[in-house]
Amino acid sequence: MNSSEEILILGAGPGGCMTALFLAQLQIPCTIIEKSQFPRDKICGDALSGKVVEVLKKYDPEIVQQFAEKDFQIGSWGVNFVAPNLKSLRVPFKSQKNNSQKTVPGFLSKRIDFDYFLFREIQNNSLINIIENTSYEKVQRTNNGWEIHLNNGKTLNPQLIIAADGAYSRFAKEFGNIKMEPEHYCAGIRTYYEGVKDLDSENFIELIFLKEFLPGYLWIFPLPNGQANVGVGMRSDVIKKKKIDLKKAMNQCIHEHPFLKERFKEAKIIDGMKGFGLPLGSKKRKISGNHFLLIGDAASLIDPFTGEGIGNALMSGMFAAHTAQLAIQNQNFSAQFLNQYDDKVYKRLWSELRLSRVLQSLLKYPFLFNLVVNKANSNSTLKHAISCMFEDLELRNQLKNPMFYFKLIFG
Template sequence: MNSDHAAQVLVIGAGPAGCAAAMTLARAGIDTVLVDQSRFPRDKVCGDALIPDALRALDRLGLAREVLSVARPLQRMRIFAPNGSHVELGGQLACLPRLRLDDALRGAAVAAGARFLAPLRLARFMESDGALRGACFKVPGNRAETAIRAELLLLATGAASAPLELAGVCERKEASGIAVRGYFRSETLARELDALCICFDRSICPGYGWIFPGPDGVFNVGAGYFFDAPRHPAVGNVRQVFASFVERFPLARRLLAEAEPLGQIKGAPLRTALKGARLARPGLLVAGEAAGSTYSFSGEGIGKALETGMLAAEHAFGFFSGKLTATTFGPAYEQSLAEALAPRFAAYETAQQWLSYPAACDFIAARARRGRYVKAQLEELLAESGDPGELFSWGGLLKALAA
């Protein structure tokens, strides 16, 4: 091995969950090493939208003002139904490419005192008496290994199944969904469009496409769908879903015709609904998208990744402060996730089932335009101040019809 390191906590993965955990731990005086397989700044396939839960999580970390100073602030979201009609929802929103967001989070973790090491690719875990006690990494282009020993490990490596398998916590290798996106610049359209746009086109249901205006006249344009939905899009793979979205949605068609493309269209898998992996084992907690922290139905994951990272850090701190033991900190973390987040994730799964059908999308959009009840329910879902089950149920739809 070419070098060895030791820490109280080793955080693997420097996305939102890993950085939130490393930052929280370092601020509490816990010796923390944060590693990632990529040099920063690095790109990450994502929609880049920061909805209220992400902004609240950034505020808890003390980073909301910094992020909003470089993001594009937005005050509305437009949701287009399969029949072409749309609903406009109000809310505090923003958009910032993950290239910049993740680097800001990483920088804040380092400023808090975490040691950042990259690029290091996870090779294997070190185990003792049934508990994980560290990990070995390979440096790209170097046959030697770097070993990092730690009392606790946090795994925040995103949707890839390989790290979960190496840790012995993978319960499902297949992803929950898949998405592609590209960047395009148009100063003209940037002046015209000031809302996050989501399109549930009939040809791509239960998937959807999006156009999110970011800073500097750059738009994030993408599409995706979920494998867990009761039906799949009429078109084939996810790139065909993207092509169909661009062809059929006038705003997307205009944008790609007029705008300057910036780089290639890229795709990535999604893990949703807090499913697909055990969330803890002796010596290890799993956070972020590795834990399935992306929502079904909406595909939003940044806010919940940040929340799970902070929650994992709080339980790690509980271990070091003596409030939790080596045998109780994992179950306590799992219970906290179940109590704090699982009910909402289950409700979003239900919403995904309903919105897999174009007729249901059209009905909800029509009722939102004609009455305050449904629009208020959708705005509460966007702000996370309401229960998705209030609307997406037979009782909720009957109430929507009556309202």
């Protein structure tokens, strides 16, 4: 294959950019179309987890170093859980203790900056052909792939389409049969503030599980220059059932809730409330088919407990590039051949997605959450175990075992 138009990526978000970069590393050219012009905003919590760092390092350890030197990011060293009983549990990310070089385990960076950072990487790569400010219109199957009409008047005939066009992907809906299912979908809103009091000194992210938003949460994430990303995420079926106006409820909590109102008394809004959908990976879906692969939000891969999706978008982009390489080598783009992509993605992600689904449903019982936080605050071994749970899935599994809570109560 030598034409960059034979592999087409839809969308240059983190998932699309990462796919293009891994393809280029494998010496495979591609074209990527993006409807916006960079730098562009994306509604998000702006937290870049350890998994983002893991995939970026797999691509090139240097890129993490370069990112860590930018002044538009800050390192994050842990998470502060606030249980429904308003007791806090500060849990450092484990890497801090184990890592002799003290690499930052996670970052916080506005998406307008992080996404542009990745976008510039693809701009600098001669194997990647970028068509910005362009969307797709009619998409039709052909004998050997696709005929896709762009809104700039151009028509492309790729053999393989990698859909990375996010939560509202038209391609995923039409050809991947991906539906919006309220039980596996979350609505999120984000606001940028300055002047929020008591932001964490080590940039721990703050997840506040107020009973008003269960099984979701309100977050306060510190950003550079004393700013903060503040938002709420909640499952769509619960919003509908409880008839909640999420923006109104968030505003009310910030101005009236005893836990929050003092902290926001002098805070100023820099950018008002904006909403966007989060397609959750709490259900296994078919994410490939004849001549196509779906990645990131287009494949509904967001963690149902934490709401993190950037890491999974990058991870699925990496697997998509590897699968595309094999498809080219074998000249086989059939649904049957590309199914190995689903296997790779779910082999890596399914156990944690499933577990997060269980944790999300446990939030129906806020007393369990209160119990864990109360006990961990007075038991350093338990606190350390919870810290390790972020990286150790086996340990995290204990949270769904009734014996874990039995031991907490009577142990």
